[in-house]
Amino acid sequence: MRKMLCPQCKIAAMYVKNEAGDRRLVYVVERGEVIPKNPEESLDGFDVSEVFCLGCSWHGNPKKLVRY
Numbered sequence: 819m820r821k822m823l824c825p826q827c828k829i830a831a832m833y834v835k836n837e838a839g840d841r842r843l844v845y846v847v848e849r850g851e852v853i854p855k856n857p858e859e860s861l862d863g864f865d866v867s868e869v870f871c872l873g874c875s876w877h878g879n880p881k882k883l884v885r886y
Contacts, residue, residue, distance in 0.1 A: 822846040822883035824871040831855075831872040832880075834864045844869065850881035 821830040843855040
């Protein structure tokens with residue numbers, strides 16, 4: 819399982835938000851699949867169509883991340 823990287827700052831740490839604005843730490847793996855950083859956590863109720871980088875201001879579609 820290869821983690822995808824932010825196209826701006828090249829780190830793998832991302833987060834997603836739900837309607838209340840809560841954040842959940844995630845990684846994006848091959849084919850744009852979003853998985854929680856902590857395997858015990860669920861992504862139910864979180865919008866996985868947009869991810870946000872923890873290191874910079876980038877946000878967007880997880881399928882547009884860079885693979886290295």
